[in-house]
Amino acid sequence: MMTSASTEVSPPDADLLRVLADPLRLRIVTLLARETLCTTHLVEETGARQTNLSNHLRVLREAGVVETAPCGRFTYYTLRPDVLAALAGSFTELAEAARTTYENDRKRPCP
Amino acid sequence: MMTSASTEVSPPDADLLRVLADPLRLRIVTLLARETLCTTHLVEETGARQTNLSNHLRVLREAGVVETAPCGRFTYYTLRPDVLAALAGSFTELAEAARTTYENDRKRPCP
DNA sequence: CTTTCACATCAGCGTTGACTGACACCAGCC
DNA sequence: GGCTGGTGTCAGTCAACGCTGATGTGAAAG
Numbered sequence: 001m002m003t004s005a006s007t008e009v010s011p012p013d014a015d016l017l018r019v020l021a022d023p024l025r026l027r028i029v030t031l032l033a034r035e036t037l038c039t040t041h042l043v044e045e046t047g048a049r050q051t052n053l054s055n056h057l058r059v060l061r062e063a064g065v066v067e068t069a070p071c072g073r074f075t076y077y078t079l080r081p082d083v084l085a086a087l088a089g090s091f092t093e094l095a096e097a098a099r100t101t102y103e104n105d106r107k108r109p110c111p
Numbered sequence: 112m113m114t115s116a117s118t119e120v121s122p123p124d125a126d127l128l129r130v131l132a133d134p135l136r137l138r139i140v141t142l143l144a145r146e147t148l149c150t151t152h153l154v155e156e157t158g159a160r161q162t163n164l165s166n167h168l169r170v171l172r173e174a175g176v177v178e179t180a181p182c183g184r185f186t187y188y189t190l191r192p193d194v195l196a197a198l199a200g201s202f203t204e205l206a207e208a209a210r211t212t213y214e215n216d217r218k219r220p221c222p
Numbered sequence: 223c224t225t226t227c228a229c230a231t232c233a234g235c236g237t238t239g240a241c242t243g244a245c246a247c248c249a250g251c252c
Numbered sequence: 253g254g255c256t257g258g259t260g261t262c263a264g265t266c267a268a269c270g271c272t273g274a275t276g277t278g279a280a281a282g
Contacts, residue, residue, distance in 0.1 A: 020132075034217075035219050036212060036218035036219070037219055041219055074221050076218060079213065084205050088206050091198050094140070095195035098192040101144060101145060101189075102190065105147070107148070110151075
């Protein structure tokens with residue numbers, strides 16, 4: 001059984017999108033999707049300064065996108081898969097709703 | 112058959128994400144996913160000024176997210192489903208890669 | 223214990239981007 | 253034709269955000 005509002009979709013989180021919309025942060029996320037890395041690796045992969053990366057990593061951490069794991073003097077950053085999966089689900093719902101609206105020409109009449 | 116780089120994922124477009132990261136634009140997209148609307152409807156739904164909406168709709172149009180269809184004095188806006196579907200696919204790939212990395216503890220060793 | 227290295231934090235600067243008001247344009251209605 | 257209402261465009265203003273340099277901290281190496 002479905003909930004009461006069948007046409008209501010759960011929209012993607014705007015704050016999470018804002019976090020991922022930055023080119024450097026998106027690059028970090030893409031790199032972390034393949035393997036867990038520490039800041040030193042990210043510096044040599046992206047070419048950005050350490051301070052700059054640290055700031056962006058803090059944004060990603062506060063948004064719940066990445067987790068930190070200290071290892072000696074290094075700090076490893078791991079991507080949290082569930083956050084990205086939820087985002088993918090939201091966009092899938094949105095795309096399906098849009099496709100239904102598009103194919104059925106569902107439009108609100110002029111006032 | 113797959114392309115040569117099997118570990119390479121196609122990352123989401125940063126520009127498209129930047130367009131969707133704005134709260135008002137995301138609200139517009141969510142509304143348009145349910146039904147095709149014209150600017151007047153969006154004004155009463157969102158409470159924003161007409162000028163403000165027109166600017167955001169231009170951004171969405173130039174990003175290829177929406178299509179316009181003039182109808183008398185009104186202009187209808189329709190969401191393009193394929194753009195959202197592609198975005199959902201990118202995030203799904205990214206989430207799956209992140210899950211594999213997470214479960215297998217795949218990490219690059221300290222230098 | 224001192225030094226070195228990885229990383230985080232802070233204040234400052236420059237740029238981008240969102241919102242607004244005024245204006246121009248086009249399609250119907252009188 | 254004149255008028256009204258729906259939309260797009262433009263210049264200006266202000267807040268938000270990203271980048272940087274300096275500084276602090278904590279852990280390993282010597």
